[in-house]
Amino acid sequence: xxILIHSGTILPLNDRPLIRxxxxxxxxxxxxxxxxxxxxxxxxxxxxxxxxxxxxxVMPGLVNTHQHASMSLLRGYxxxxxxQEWLEKRIWPIEAKMAPHDIYxxxxxxxxxxxxxxxxxxxxxxxYFPEENEAKAFADAxxxxxxxxxxxxxxxxxxxxxxxxxxxxxHRQKNGLIRVSVDPHSPYTVDPEYMxxxxxxxxxxxxxxxxxxxxxxxxxxxxxxxxxKSKVQKTFQLRLKNGLMEYLDSLGVLHENVIAAHCVAxxxxxxxxxxxxxxxxxHNPISNLKLASGISPITTMIxxxxxVSLGTDSPCSNNSADMFEVMKTTALxxxxxxxxxxxxxxxxxxxLATIEGAKALSWEKDIGSIEIxxxxxxxxxxxxxPHFCPIHNEISHxxxxxxxxxxxxxxxxxxxxxxxxxxxxxKIDSVMEMAEKAKNTLLEKIDxxxx
Amino acid sequence: xxILIHSGTILPLNDRPLIRxxxxxxxxxxxxxxxxxxxxxxxxxxxxxxxxxxxxxVMPGLVNTHQHASMSLLRGYxxxxxxQEWLEKRIWPIEAKMAPHDIYxxxxxxxxxxxxxxxxxxxxxxxYFPEENEAKAFADAxxxxxxxxxxxxxxxxxxxxxxxxxxxxxHRQKNGLIRVSVDPHSPYTVDPEYMxxxxxxxxxxxxxxxxxxxxxxxxxxxxxxxxxKSKVQKTFQLRLKNGLMEYLDSLGVLHENVIAAHCVAxxxxxxxxxxxxxxxxxHNPISNLKLASGISPITTMIxxxxxVSLGTDSPCSNNSADMFEVMKTTALxxxxxxxxxxxxxxxxxxxLATIEGAKALSWEKDIGSIEIxxxxxxxxxxxxxPHFCPIHNEISHxxxxxxxxxxxxxxxxxxxxxxxxxxxxxKIDSVMEMAEKAKNTLLEKIDxxxx
Numbered sequence: 001x002x003i004l005i006h007s008g009t010i011l012p013l014n015d016r017p018l019i020r021x022x023x024x025x026x027x028x029x030x031x032x033x034x035x036x037x038x039x040x041x042x043x044x045x046x047x048x049x050x051x052x053x054x055x056x057x058v059m060p061g062l063v064n065t066h067q068h069a070s071m072s073l074l075r076g077y078x079x080x081x082x083x084q085e086w087l088e089k090r091i092w093p094i095e096a097k098m099a100p101h102d103i104y105x106x107x108x109x110x111x112x113x114x115x116x117x118x119x120x121x122x123x124x125x126x127x128y129f130p131e132e133n134e135a136k137a138f139a140d141a142x143x144x145x146x147x148x149x150x151x152x153x154x155x156x157x158x159x160x161x162x163x164x165x166x167x168x169x170x171h172r173q174k175n176g177l178i179r180v181s182v183d184p185h186s187p188y189t190v191d192p193e194y195m196x197x198x199x200x201x202x203x204x205x206x207x208x209x210x211x212x213x214x215x216x217x218x219x220x221x222x223x224x225x226x227x228x229k230s231k232v233q234k235t236f237q238l239r240l241k242n243g244l245m246e247y248l249d250s251l252g253v254l255h256e257n258v259i260a261a262h263c264v265a266x267x268x269x270x271x272x273x274x275x276x277x278x279x280x281x282x283h284n285p286i287s288n289l290k291l292a293s294g295i296s297p298i299t300t301m302i303x304x305x306x307x308v309s310l311g312t313d314s315p316c317s318n319n320s321a322d323m324f325e326v327m328k329t330t331a332l333x334x335x336x337x338x339x340x341x342x343x344x345x346x347x348x349x350x351x352l353a354t355i356e357g358a359k360a361l362s363w364e365k366d367i368g369s370i371e372i373x374x375x376x377x378x379x380x381x382x383x384x385x386p387h388f389c390p391i392h393n394e395i396s397h398x399x400x401x402x403x404x405x406x407x408x409x410x411x412x413x414x415x416x417x418x419x420x421x422x423x424x425x426x427k428i429d430s431v432m433e434m435a436e437k438a439k440n441t442l443l444e445k446i447d448x449x450x451x
Numbered sequence: 452x453x454i455l456i457h458s459g460t461i462l463p464l465n466d467r468p469l470i471r472x473x474x475x476x477x478x479x480x481x482x483x484x485x486x487x488x489x490x491x492x493x494x495x496x497x498x499x500x501x502x503x504x505x506x507x508x509v510m511p512g513l514v515n516t517h518q519h520a521s522m523s524l525l526r527g528y529x530x531x532x533x534x535q536e537w538l539e540k541r542i543w544p545i546e547a548k549m550a551p552h553d554i555y556x557x558x559x560x561x562x563x564x565x566x567x568x569x570x571x572x573x574x575x576x577x578x579y580f581p582e583e584n585e586a587k588a589f590a591d592a593x594x595x596x597x598x599x600x601x602x603x604x605x606x607x608x609x610x611x612x613x614x615x616x617x618x619x620x621x622h623r624q625k626n627g628l629i630r631v632s633v634d635p636h637s638p639y640t641v642d643p644e645y646m647x648x649x650x651x652x653x654x655x656x657x658x659x660x661x662x663x664x665x666x667x668x669x670x671x672x673x674x675x676x677x678x679x680k681s682k683v684q685k686t687f688q689l690r691l692k693n694g695l696m697e698y699l700d701s702l703g704v705l706h707e708n709v710i711a712a713h714c715v716a717x718x719x720x721x722x723x724x725x726x727x728x729x730x731x732x733x734h735n736p737i738s739n740l741k742l743a744s745g746i747s748p749i750t751t752m753i754x755x756x757x758x759v760s761l762g763t764d765s766p767c768s769n770n771s772a773d774m775f776e777v778m779k780t781t782a783l784x785x786x787x788x789x790x791x792x793x794x795x796x797x798x799x800x801x802x803l804a805t806i807e808g809a810k811a812l813s814w815e816k817d818i819g820s821i822e823i824x825x826x827x828x829x830x831x832x833x834x835x836x837p838h839f840c841p842i843h844n845e846i847s848h849x850x851x852x853x854x855x856x857x858x859x860x861x862x863x864x865x866x867x868x869x870x871x872x873x874x875x876x877x878k879i880d881s882v883m884e885m886a887e888k889a890k891n892t893l894l895e896k897i898d899x900x901x902x
Contacts, residue, residue: 072840072841073841074843075840075843075848075852076842076843076847076848076852077844079796079797079847080792080793080796080847081792081793082793083792112837113837113838116837117838286783289784289786290782290783290786290787290792290851291792292786292789292790292791292794293787294787294790295788318851319838319848319852320851322838322854325776328776329780329783331531332740332741332780335740335743336739336740336741336743336744336745336746339745340743341531341533341743342531342533345530345531346530384883386560386563386564386567386882387564387568387771387772387773387855389523389560389883389886390523390524390526390887390889390891391887392525392526392890393528393530396527396531396770397526397527397770400741400769400770400771401526401527401770403773403854403855403856404838404854405856405857431837432835432837435840436840436842
C-alpha cells in the first residue's frame with residue numbers, strides 16, 4: 001500500500017531541517033519523498049492512501065534500545081524494595097515459572113504499549129522458546145525489533161540450542177522487521193570462557209544468517225551497579241586492574257555491533273575502550289533511578305563521541321514503555337546532577353531516541369530518521385492539546401510536554417499499525433485479557449510453591 | 452446536584468484503606484458516604500446522578516502547591532538556556548509585556564490542563580490585576596485554587612493595592628473555591644523591612660477577610676538555588692550566620708500558614724526552624740532539575756516531620772502541569788540520588804500529592820482525601836489501558852505507570868468539571884485559540900521592542 005502523509009510539520013531528524021506544511025510519501029515499506037505538501041500532493045495520485053497530519057508533528061518512530069518485553073506481566077509486582085530482595089526473592093522465583101505462552105503474552109502487551117506511545121523499534125532481551133516467544137509477539141503486533149536470547153553460565157547447553165533456533169527462525173524475517181541478537185546477561189553472570197564462546201557463536205550465526213548490512217548483534221548489561229566489578233572478581237576469582245569494559249575487551253568480545261545497557265559504573269579507561277571498539281550504549285535513566293543503581297555519565301560519553309541511545313528497561317523496573325518519559329527524564333536528570341541547564345537539550349534528546357537508537361542497533365541505514373530510501377517507521381503526534389499550547393517550539397514540546405498518549409497514528413515498515421489511537425494489528429482488549437490471565441496463573445503457581 | 456460514583460476501587464488516602472467495588476456519595480459539594488457499592492447503592496435514590504467507575508480508581512484530586520499559572524503562554528519559549536540568561540533576557544522582558552487579558556488567558560489554559568490531568572487544587576503565584584486575573588480564570592474553569600499576588604521591593608505601592616483588592620474580591624469566593632495568598636517573591640527580591648511589612652499586611656487582610664478555618668496564607672520562593680544566600684547578603688548588605696529559613700525567622704515572618712517553594716539549598720539549622728514554625732514546603736523536582744537548581748533534601752524533611760507537598764512550578768520551567776509526572780519524578784529521583792530504592796515509596800508519594808498538599812495550603816479540613824464531610828474533589832482514573840496491565844498493585848500503577856491523560860472524569864466542589872475527558876466548564880478549543888492569540892500578540896510586542 002502507498003501512503004501520503006500531508007499537511008503536517010515534518011521533523012526528519014539526522015541533521016535534516018523541519019518542514020512546515022510538509023508531506024511524506026511511502027511506497028510499500030519505503031519512504032520515497034519528503035517535501036512541502038503542495039509539491040508532493042501533485043505527484044502522488046489516487047493510489048496513495050492519504051493521512052491528514054494537520055496540527056501534527058510527523059517524526060521518526062522512537063527506538064527503545066533496552067527492554068525485557070515479556071516482563072510486563074510483572075509490572076508493579078514488586079516495587080520500592082531493596083535491589084537484591086527485589087531480584088532474588090521476588091522477580092527470579094516468578095520468572096522461573098514463566099511458560100512459553102507467558103513470554104508471548106507479556107511481549108505482545110509490551111508491543112501494543114510501545115506502539116501506542118510512538119515506539120516503532122524495540123531491542124529486547126529475554127528467554128527464547130521456539131514454541132512461543134517475543135519474536136512472534138512483535139511480528140503479530142507489527143513492531144520492529146531485535147529479539148535476543150539471554151545467556152547465563154548455568155545453562156550453557158540450553159542457551160546454545162535457543163540461540164541457534166532463534167537465529168535460524170527469526171533473523172531478517174517478516175520482511176526484515178525482526179532481527180536477532182546474542183545476549184550474554186552480564187559480566188557477573190557469564191564466565192570469561194563462556195563470554196568468548198558466545199562471541200564465537202554470534203560470529204558463526206551471523207555468517208550463516210546475517211550480513212554486514214543486517215548483522216546479528218550482541219546485547220549485554222554492563223556496569224549497571226557500583227558493585228558489579230567486585231561481583232565479577234569474586235565470582236570468577238579475577239583481579240581486574242581497570243573497569244568492566246576493559247575486562248570485556250581483554251576477552252575480545254567488544255566490537256561495533258555490541259550494545260551495552262546501563263553503563264552506570266564506568267571507569268576512565270572504559271571510555272577509551274568503548275570509543276576504540278565503537279561499543280554503543282543504552283541509557284536507562286528511569287530504571288537506574290528506580291533501582292537506585294546510579295546515574296550513567298552520558299554527557300561524558302556523548303562528548304567523547306560514543307553512541308548513546310535510550311531505553312526504558314523492563315516494565316517492572318520503570319514501569320512504563322513510554323519513551324517520551326525517558327526522553328524528558330534524560331533531559332532533566334543530566335542538567336540537574338551536573339548543575340548545568342544547557343546540557344542534553346531537547347533537540348539532542350530527540351536524536352538519542354531516534355537516529356542514535358538506530359545506530360546503537362546497527363540499523364541506521366534503514367531506520368531512525370525520515371529520509372528517502374529508509375523504511376517508513378513514523379509516529380504522528382497530535383499537537384492540538386492544551387499542554388502543547390501555545391506553539392513556541394515543537395521540539396521543546398516533544399521532549400518537555402509530550403506524553404505517549406499524544407501519539408495519534410503509527411506506521412511501521414510502511415504499514416499503519418495504529419490509526420487515531422486504535423491499534424490495527426491486534427485487539428487491545430484481548431491482549432490485556434490474555435496478560436491478566438497469564439499473570440493470575442503465574443501467581444497461582446507461586447502460591448502453590450509457598451504452600 | 453447529588454452524585455453517586457460506584458463500582459470503582461476507592462483510594463481514600465489519609466490512612467484510610469482502599470475499598471474494592473466501592474462507592475462515593477456526594478450531596479451538593481460534600482462527600483456524604485464512602486462504602487461498598489452494594490451498601491451505598493441501596494441508600495442513594497434517583498436524585499443521585501450515577502457515575503460508573505468500573506475498572507477505575509477513584510482518588511482525591513491532586514493538589515499542585517506551586518504554579519505560576521499564567522506563564523503557560525511562555526511554555527517552550529526559552530528552554531535549555533543558562534538560568535540568568537533565561538530569566539533576565541527572555542522571561543522577564545516578555546512578562547513585562549503581559550496585559551491583564553494575557554494573565555487570564557494563560558491561567559485559563561493552565562486550569563484546563565490541570566483539570567485534564569487530575570489536579571483539583573492549584574496554588575498559584577503571579578501578578579494580580581483587578582480587570583482580569585488568575586482568580587477569574589480558575590473560577591471560570593471550576594478549579595479550586597489559592598491565588599497569590601507576587602510582591603517585589605521595587606513596586607511596594609502597587610503590590611499593596613493589588614493585595615487589598617485581591618483579598619477583598621476573591622478570598623473565600625465562589626462557594627469557597629477560591630482563596631488568596633500574600634506572596635513575597637523571595638528573600639533576595641524582597642528587602643527585610645518589606646518582608647515584615649507584607650506579613651503585617653497578610654495578618655490585617657486575614658483578620659478582615661479570612662478566618663482560622665480558611666486563612667490567607669503566605670506563598671514564597673525560598674532557597675531555590677545555591678547562590679540565593681549570597682544574593683540576599685549582597686543585595687541587602689547583610690551578614691547571615693546560618694541559612695535562609697533562620698534569616699526569615701529572625702524577621703518574624705514564619706508560621707504555620709507559610710508555604711515555601713523549592714527549599715533546595717537549606718542549611719542544617721533551617722530544618723529546626725521549619726519544624727518549630729510549622730513551615731510547609733512545595734517540592735518541585737522537575738523544575739529544579741530543568742533549571743539545574745539542585746535537589747531538595749525532602750527525605751530529610753519528611754523524616755523530621757516537616758510537611759512536604761508537590762508542585763509542578765510554572766509551565767515554562769517544567770513544561771507540563773501534569774502532577775503524575777511530578778509524582779513519578781519524586782519517587783525516582785530521591786531513590787536515585789540517595790542510593791536507596793526503598794525511599795519515597797509509591798504510597799507515600801500519593802500522600803504528598805494529595806493530603807500533604809492540602810495541609811501545605813492549610814486546607815486539609817476540606818480537601819486532600821476522600822472522607823465524609825470533606826469537599827468532593829475527586830479524580831477518576833481509567834485503569835483499562837495496556838500500561839496498567841496486569842493489575843498487581845494499583846498504588847504502584849498510579850505513581851509509576853499513570854499519566855495525566857489516564858484521568859477520565861474530575862469532580863471539584865461537587866461539580867463534574869470533566870466527564871470522559873471532555874471539559875464541561877470551558878470550551879477547550881476556544882481556550883487554546885485565546886492562548887495562541889495572546890502569545891502571538893506578546894511576541895509582536897517583543898519584536899517591536901527589538902526593532
